[in-house]
Amino acid sequence: MTTTIAFIRSLAFTIAFYLGSIIIVPLVLLSGWLFPNHLLFLGPKLWAGWFYWCARWLGGIRLHIDGVIPKGPHLFAIKHESAYEAIMTLWLFERPAVVMKAELRKIPVWGAASNRHGSIWVDRAGSATMLRAMMKAAQAAVAAGRPVVIFPEGTRNARGATPPLAAGFAGLYKMLKLPVVPIALDTGTVWPKAFIKHPGTITLKVGAPIPPGLPRAEIESRVHTAINALQPIAPQ
Template sequence: MARGELMGRLRERVFKAVFYGGSVPIVLLAPVMALFGQRIFRGWVVGWTRYHGWCARNLMGIRNRIEGRQLDGPALYAAKHQSFYETFELVRLLDAPAVVMRQEYARIPVWGWAARRYGVIVIDRSGSASALRQMMREAKAAGAAGRPVVIFPEGTRGRIGEAPPLQAGLAGLYRAVGLPLVPIALDSARVWPKHGAMHSGIVTLRFGEPIPAGLPRAEIEARVLREINVLNDPPLQGGDGGPQG
């Protein structure tokens, strides 16, 4: 085994031991912190994402390159999804946004209750009309309260080069919140792939130009699909890509 590969595996083990080990008391205390109100609890969650960012930078050697900018006011952010990395980083960068979360996560005992206290927006993939209306009401309320709303419209993590179709919930959410939509392209799978070893390196998060509210469904879906995939070029060689070591 090459020295660089050995060091990379060692860094990954140290990162996982420190981050996941340190996350245990944070997660166990989450329901308790949720009792103190949403403002304090959201600060607790953002603190967890800062801990994640510290571990990623200092233990794993993963750093961000931010391109473009987020809006000053509330907006709907539609992000590419390739890794667990961006689920933490976007909560930190956007300062506790309302995140659209799959219903199965909200059903986890205790954790689901805490997530509701934080203010997640639950999406039911069965697509029942009542569930979709509830999701839209919650998203509209979050936007009216001045919170950004984040959705991963592909619904699941993918590899570099993959561009799955968007889930149906995006168009309804965009119509319901009546806010500008900011697409977010990223390439986190180059350093933290869905399957395979983690690597040190740089993750680019590119905030695209805001898309105004009120556009037709076909246009908004086409623009979002195009914009979130601008950093999604497949690697030159096999695998998920990313720097070694």
């Protein structure tokens, strides 16, 4: 019975969210061309708000934020377990510049809207050309007073996985000279890489800011530990 209810709720979420997205995302793209830059970010926030509403009231997925997300330019390093936190970056942060894999830019309409919003693209191969473009886009975002958001482990991971950080994180940290705010989460407990989502509460744990200027080994170690603070403890 529990699985059946979870399936029905997941189906309701999927239908409502994607039907709403068919309307909202093209409007986001259109608004990006028609309105001044200071209105450019309202569309993506509206879309993320619709996602949050569908997840909360149709999927039964609540969100608890442990700590305070600071305002202004910071480098936010977030654990990545599901699509939930990827979309919610647009809701949780003010005018975020999110580092995303370049393949997402190919999604019809959405990719163009995300590009207009100022997403920062990086390929998994880590080519020198793409890394330079990523650094340039991140610098422009910070100059505009925007926070930069990165999933430093590079891709979505299964619950309990703690891979090493991708090389791009250390490069951004060194170049931007911003405090790093690590964020741990446990979205994989209710939002697995499967159709059926499970009602429950997601926790985002906001870590203390880490100052700029630390050696690479130290910053990577501290961030890796902090973003994995909510991972299950391996049996002894």
